[in-house]
Amino acid sequence: MRDEDSVDTRLAARLGLLRTERGWSLDELSRRAGVSRSTLSRLERGELSPTTAVLGQLCTVYGRTMSRLLLEVEAEPAQLVPAARQPVWRDERAGFVRRSVSPPHAGLRAEIVEGTLDAGSEISYGNAPVPGVEQHVWVLEGTVEITVDGTAHTVCEGDCLRFRLRGPSHFRCPGPQRTRYALMIVLP
Structure with missing residues (x-):
């Protein structure tokens, strides 16, 4: 049975x-x-x-x-994700912290991530995890330079950059302070 x-x-x-x-x-x-x-x-x-x-x-x-x-095969997600239960991943060497504010789940096409980059830090992604994934980056503190499709964008506090990711991307915090941003990821 x-x-x-x-x-x-x-x-x-x-x-x-x-x-x-x-x-x-x-x-x-x-x-x-x-x-x-x-x-x-x-x-x-x-x-x-x-x-x-x-x-x-x-x-x-x-x-x-x-x-x-x-x-995608887990049970229904909880509607409330308390801050203490949001998974946090750190790359100390790169000066990057990633908090999964609303983790991905079956039936849900979007997730929200909080990213923090120390001044002078940068991270690169070689390719889109899912080609055509939609991303919105809303800077909450500081400034971040984001390169997508070979075009560099300077995104300042309060600004939002939105794009469809099909290839590599690069995030850099020029300083002098750290940057903190919300990233919304929407599957195609």
């Missing part, structure tokens, strides 16, 4: 939904992912748990990171 609320059961349902949303048959998905049709069928029926390698292949075909796909 299957536990209808287990992660494996929800993952199986999500994988099936991703395929049908695209109008693909199991044969088409098998061709694209390089995974046998019978394995895909068993995965979608919840008879088999995917290996990391197979899940990675499916994530590539569906244009998702594995963490994003797994977030």
Whole structure:
């Protein structure tokens, strides 16, 4: 008997939904992912748990990171995310702090991140995690220079820069003070 609320059961349902949303048959998905049709069928029926390698292949075909796909099968998100429960990640060497104010979740296309860059710090991203992702950067304190699609923008306190990210991006805090900004990420 299957536990209808287990992660494996929800993952199986999500994988099936991703395929049908695209109008693909199991044969088409098998061709694209390089995974046998019978394995895909068993995965979608919840008879088999995917290996990391197979899940990675499916994530590539569906244009998702594995963490994003797994977030999509979690239970409904809490409506209130208390500050003390917002995940914070620090890159001390780069002088960057990232707070996930409203973490990503299945069924929700947007998330809000708070970023803080020390004066003189810079961070680069080699490519868009999801091509065409929409981003809005609202500077709350200081100034940040953001380069997108080869164009540099100086974004000062109170300003908002919005763009669709399709390639590399670069954030730099020219100083003399740190910069703090809100970043809204909206999936295409």
